[in-house]
Amino acid sequence: MTEMPTMRPEEFWETRYRTNDRVWSGRPNPLLVRETAGLRPGTALDLGCGEGADAVWLATHGWRVTGADISATALDRAAAHAAEAGVTDRTSWERHELGPSFPRGRFDLVNVQYLQSPVALDQREVLRRAADAVAAGGTLLVVLHAGWPSWQTEPPFDHTFPTLRGVLDDLALPEEHWTVQTLESVRRTSTSPDGTEGFRDDHVWRARRTD
Incomplete structure (x- = not known):
């Protein structure tokens, strides 16, 4: 097992995007699609938007989306994806x-998909600020990996994965203002770079701000 990288977060993620033509699949995360199926489109904030797949998918389904990421290269690719999809007028990128900075405003949906990092990230603080950014009547959706893929026989570095109850406790959502609608562990298929079939577990939290 190797030690976690010690690069500054901006340097780490810029390097990752710049040294790869594409990091992600370009398709929306399935749990985003599932969990937003019954929501009325409004304004959305996509935190850690990467190359923009989730944000663009939301925009094509009627949302007005702000995508936020640490990497300028990722945001350039996200803007290009939005242009290709014809939703430039429904998307903006910041x-x-x-941690040091955070998007301003309140949103009908705040989407946080796999905001997990091998370099410095105050995940608890980011999730709390994500909850604060949800408008009255809006939805907070968080999806995080619950462990390494089954085919990962030797973890690349030491990492503590979140628990369902742990993140819910960290969010500290007052019951008089929030209704938790999804609190679930989901197992999905996962294939290694060399084609080994396996699975990976994810946790899902969805909560509605009632006022």
Whole structure:
């Protein structure tokens, strides 16, 4: 097992995007699609938007989306994806480290998909600020990996994965203002770079702000 990288977050993620033509699949995360199926489109904030797949998918389904990421290269690719999909007028892009800076405003949906990092990230603080950014009647959706893929026989570095109850406790959502609608572990298929079939577990939290 190797030690976690010690690069500054901006340097780490810029390097990752710049040294790869594409990092992600370009398709929306399935749990985003599932969990937003019954929501009325409004304004959305996509934290850690990467190359923009989730944000663009939301925009094509009627949402007006702000995507935020630490990497300028990722945001350039996200803007290009939005242009290709014809939703430039429904998307905007902001660079934030999501610690030192954070998008302003309140949103009908705040989407946080796999905001997990091998370099410095105050995940609890970011999730609390994500909850604060939800407008009255809006939805907070968080999806995080619950462990390494089954085919990962030797973890690349030491990492503590979140628990369902742990994140819910960290969010500290007052019951008089929030209704938790999804609190679930989901197992999905996962294939290694060399084609080994396996699975990976994810946790899902969805909550509605009632006022």
